[in-house]
Amino acid sequence: MKILRTISxxxxxxxxYRQAGETIGLVPTMGFLHDGHLALVAAAQRxxxxxxxxxxxxxxxxxxxxxxxAYPRNExxxxxxxxxxxxxxxxxxxxxEVYPNGDETIVETxxxxxxxxxxxxxxxxxxxxxxxxxxxxxxQPDVACFGEKDYQQLQVVKQMTRDLAFPIDIIGVPxxxxxxxxxxxxxxxxxxxxxxxxxxxxxRSLNAADQAxxxxxxxxxxxxxxxxxxxxxxxxTLRGLDIVAGDDLTExxxxxxxxxxxxxxxEFGGILLLDQRVVSP
Ligand code: PAF
Numbered sequence: 441m442k443i444l445r446t447i448s449x450x451x452x453x454x455x456x457y458r459q460a461g462e463t464i465g466l467v468p469t470m471g472f473l474h475d476g477h478l479a480l481v482a483a484a485q486r487x488x489x490x491x492x493x494x495x496x497x498x499x500x501x502x503x504x505x506x507x508x509x510a511y512p513r514n515e516x517x518x519x520x521x522x523x524x525x526x527x528x529x530x531x532x533x534x535x536x537e538v539y540p541n542g543d544e545t546i547v548e549t550x551x552x553x554x555x556x557x558x559x560x561x562x563x564x565x566x567x568x569x570x571x572x573x574x575x576x577x578x579x580q581p582d583v584a585c586f587g588e589k590d591y592q593q594l595q596v597v598k599q600m601t602r603d604l605a606f607p608i609d610i611i612g613v614p615x616x617x618x619x620x621x622x623x624x625x626x627x628x629x630x631x632x633x634x635x636x637x638x639x640x641x642x643x644r645s646l647n648a649a650d651q652a653x654x655x656x657x658x659x660x661x662x663x664x665x666x667x668x669x670x671x672x673x674x675x676x677t678l679r680g681l682d683i684v685a686g687d688d689l690t691e692x693x694x695x696x697x698x699x700x701x702x703x704x705x706x707e708f709g710g711i712l713l714l715d716q717r718v719v720s721p
Contacts, residue, residue, distance in 0.1 A: 501567030
């Protein structure tokens with residue numbers, strides 16, 4: 441497995457792959473990898489012949505400097521996991537390779553970045569698209585994989601890719617879950633046993649919404665159903681619930697006639713967990 445630090449090393453490696461007739465799958469990450477990331481790697485490996493993973497903790501997508509500093513890092517373990525997974529190449533650029541001195545260019549999806557989670561985390565999605573556009577440009581992959589768990593991020597990246605005509609297929613990879621249905625996240629280890637048990641309410645509410653959608657329902661009834669189930673769990677505090685059009689995240693009301701994305705954030709003992717489900721009539 442090659443470990444690269446500069447754009448020029450990355451370009452020459454990717455060029456050599458292309459000249460040899462290989463296709464390139466990119467998996468952008470911020471490190472501290474878990475099984476969800478390995479599912480992205482596996483999706484890239486299925487779609488292409490060479491997989492490039494980037495590890496870069498992107499300051500542009502953090503609101504507070506403290507959050508950026510507190511972001512967990514474990515380079516040695518990440519590299520061992522990627523080696524075991526058969527990744528071809530890891531790009532770990534220093535800050536100045538990604539954001540060179542005097543840098544002043546940003547990339548933003550002006551509507552999609554500033555709705556839903558974007559209202560709670562101003563600038564976050566602008567930071568994501570700014571770094572992802574740069575990574576796309578460094579690696580020039582055929583395919584790039586992103587988790588469906590960060591559903592708004594996935595849609596924002598798809599929009600940017602279309603708008604800027606990057607010739608890259610964006611693959612959305614289904615959320616990897618614990619056997620009881622909890623979406624994998626590095627935050628899960630911070631849950632106490634009682635809160636961990638209480639998190640089951642997340643998949644219970646999304647399963648119920650899925651079933652209601654399949655039987656025919658309205659958006660308003662879906663909001664009520666999910667709120668009722670979440671609030672029935674005393675250890676859960678509902679922090680956010682949005683049900684929007686699955687493709688462009690616009691507001692929808694009335695009978696469910698097209699696929700809808702349910703995005704939910706719930707706090708358990710001070711730990712905020714996100715989950716999502718795409719439902720259709
Ligand atoms: O999902 C992430 O880990 C990050 O937002 C990404 C896509 C690697 C950009 O920094």
